[in-house]
Amino acid sequence: NAGVTxxxxxxxxxxxxxxxxxxxxxxxxxxxxxxxxxxxxGLRLIYYSASEGTTDKGEVPNxxxxxxxxxxxxxLRLESAAPSQTSVYFCASSExxxxxxxxxxxxxxGTRLSIL
Amino acid sequence: xQEVTQIPAALSVPEGENLVLNCSFTDSAIYNLQWFRQDPxxxxxxxxxxxxxxxxxxxxxxxxxxxxxxxRSTLYIAASQPGDSATYLCAASNTGKLIxxxxxxxxxxx
Numbered sequence: 001n002a003g004v005t006x007x008x009x010x011x012x013x014x015x016x017x018x019x020x021x022x023x024x025x026x027x028x029x030x031x032x033x034x035x036x037x038x039x040x041x042g043l044r045l046i047y048y049s050a051s052e053g054t055t056d057k058g059e060v061p062n063x064x065x066x067x068x069x070x071x072x073x074x075x076l077r078l079e080s081a082a083p084s085q086t087s088v089y090f091c092a093s094s095e096x097x098x099x100x101x102x103x104x105x106x107x108x109x110g111t112r113l114s115i116l
Numbered sequence: 117x118q119e120v121t122q123i124p125a126a127l128s129v130p131e132g133e134n135l136v137l138n139c140s141f142t143d144s145a146i147y148n149l150q151w152f153r154q155d156p157x158x159x160x161x162x163x164x165x166x167x168x169x170x171x172x173x174x175x176x177x178x179x180x181x182x183x184x185x186x187x188r189s190t191l192y193i194a195a196s197q198p199g200d201s202a203t204y205l206c207a208a209s210n211t212g213k214l215i216x217x218x219x220x221x222x223x224x225x226x
Contacts, residue, residue, distance in 0.1 A: 004159075031212075042120075042218040043160075043205070050212070058213065090159055096212075102148055104162035105214065 002026050006091050006108035013081045013115045021076040021111050023091030031094045032074035033058075033105065034066060036087040043090065049074055081115045088112050118143040118210050122217035129196055130225050137191040137220050139206035144184045147209040151180050151191050154203045154219070163204075164191070196224045 007022045025032065033048040035058075045058030049068040063085060065077045074093075078085055092105040119142045129135050139149070148167045152160040164173045164180040166189065172181040179192040189206055203221045207214040 033214075040218065043207075043214075043216040045213055048213065092160075102165065102167050104150055104165045105160075106162065107152075107159035109157075109159045 004091055004093055004106050004108035006089075006111050008111060009109065010112045011114070013078075013113065015082060015115060017081050017115075019078050019081060019113075021078075021089055021091075021113075022073070023075065023108060024073045025091075025093040025106070026072065027093060027095075027106065028071070029093035029095050029106070030071070031096055032068065033092040033094075034064075034074070034076045035090045035092065036060065036085075037090060037110075038087050046076065046089075083115050086113060086115045118146075118208055118215045120206060120208050120215050120217040122204075122206060122220050124220060125218065126221045126223075128223040128225060131196060131198060133196050133224075134192070134194050135196055135222070137193070137204050137206075137222070139189040139191070139217055141187045141189070141208045141215075143208070143210060144187055145210065146184065147212065149180075149182050149189045150207045150209065150214065151178075151189075152205045152207065154205060160205065193222075196222075198224050198226050200224050 004025045030051045034046040035043045037043045047066040049055045052071045067075045089111045092107045094105045095103040150165045151163045166182040177194040203219045205219040207216045
């Protein structure tokens with residue numbers, strides 16, 4: 001019962017470095033999401049993938065790219081990390097999205113990313 | 117643009133009390149309203165999901181209500197226990213994307 005697995009759990013980067021956060025789900029869900037959580041700002045959607053082969057921008061996409069590698073995996077890439085991207089990143093999945101999405105989202109335990 | 121607000125930001129109660137957490141949203145055209153629990157250093161765990169056509173959902177000691185016309189949802193916790201201490205977040209789903217409130221951090225004292 002792994003659910004949603006995120007790697008790594010912790011990472012420290014220097015400004016300008018690049019990095020890919022990995023996410024995999026084993027629930028055969030169609031939709032996957034990346035959020036960031038910041039103090040005082042709550043969780044904000046970065047990108048999402050309604051189904052395999054599609055990706056769309058969320059509320060705060062600037063500075064990030066995503067890849068829906070297959071139905072199980074959805075990665076988030078920081079091409080040139082900035083201190084403003086210091087945050088806790090959560091991946092989530094759900095069976096469907098849109099008006100059909102009356103199933104809850106399942107979250108991973110997060111990646112704590114610090115950019116110096 | 118949907119905005120979700122949770123008040124208060126923090127709440128401390130003695131064990132055994134019944135309590136209500138509040139969530140308000142600005143756009144009533146939601147698909148559903150979800151309540152989550154987050155423990156320190158952990159991800160979010162789904163507690164209850166209320167579809168737009170429903171008024172309430174119950175799970176054990178938890179009861180969530182939804183009033184779309186007033187843009188409000190409440191999470192009722194009966195007979196609170198120290199193990200209920202956590203941050204509770206509500207999220208409104210418009211177009212399938214969740215908009216989160218900032219959460220209410222609950223402390224239940226033994």
